[in-house]
Amino acid sequence: DTEVTQTPKHLVMGMTNKKSLKCEQHMGHRAMYWYKQKAKKPPELMFVYSYEKLSINESVPSRFSPECPNSSLLNLHLHALQPEDSALYLCASSRLGGPMNTEAFFGQGTRLTVV
Amino acid sequence: AQTVTQSQPEMSVQEAETVTLSCTYDTSESDYYLFWYKQPPSRQMILVIRQEAYKQQNATENRFSVNFQKAAKSFSLKISDSQLGDAAMYFCAYRFSTGNQFYFGTGTSLTVIP
Numbered sequence: 034d035t036e037v038t039q040t041p042k043h044l045v046m047g048m049t050n051k052k053s054l055k056c057e058q059h060m061g062h063r064a065m066y067w068y069k070q071k072a073k074k075p076p077e078l079m080f081v082y083s084y085e086k087l088s089i090n091e092s093v094p095s096r097f098s099p100e101c102p103n104s105s106l107l108n109l110h111l112h113a114l115q116p117e118d119s120a121l122y123l124c125a126s127s128r129l130g131g132p133m134n135t136e137a138f139f140g141q142g143t144r145l146t147v148v
Numbered sequence: 149a150q151t152v153t154q155s156q157p158e159m160s161v162q163e164a165e166t167v168t169l170s171c172t173y174d175t176s177e178s179d180y181y182l183f184w185y186k187q188p189p190s191r192q193m194i195l196v197i198r199q200e201a202y203k204q205q206n207a208t209e210n211r212f213s214v215n216f217q218k219a220a221k222s223f224s225l226k227i228s229d230s231q232l233g234d235a236a237m238y239f240c241a242y243r244f245s246t247g248n249q250f251y252f253g254t255g256t257s258l259t260v261i262p
Contacts, residue, residue, distance in 0.1 A: 064248045075239055075252035076193070083248055121191060129248055135181045135200075137243075137250055139193035 035060060039124050039140035047148055048114060054143045056107040056124030065107040066137065067099060068123040076123055082107060083129060114147045121145070150175055152240055152253035160259040161230045168215075169225045169256045171240030179245040182216065184225045187255075188236040196238070199223065201245075227258075235260045 037058045046052050068076035081089035082101040098110040125137040152173045161167035184196040199207045215224045240253040
């Protein structure tokens, strides 16, 4: 299984809503990532979890709250978002250390629209 | 700062022809991995090819090959016999061997003309 599964694929939410994005992988990867991507732009790193601990937070506003309940799951909790937060949110995972399989595996993303 | 430069925002190629996408990067590290990712309109980022910086031999994957010039910090992607399904955004990226962060270039949008 070389898949990273993200749900939902599409999400429309109001600025006062609370929602969560979910990401799951069963490749035994111990690094998991959240990226935000605008159209025709590269992914922007938001958070990195290493061994289920938050290792990188790229100064993301507190209305985005990540959670890593276990080594297979990654959540992104959303609250009081702004229209400019509308984007494609990508989850990825990778091995930590070692020379093999060093790439990141990406999910299909959640297309988020904030209204 | 770790930077990856893709100087061609857009490229086009005739079907069955060959195209080369350029990428340069800036790092003081000596041990790292380089990647080309493809992102079609379906939006999933898919690994095209990977190169270990310690390997002198250029990586190849079927119709895809790279020209890795470590001293010049250059990592170009050659697509041979281009197909309509190759149309996508292509991102160059690298990762340090000791780190868990990926650094992405700005992307090249490839159009394949039938």
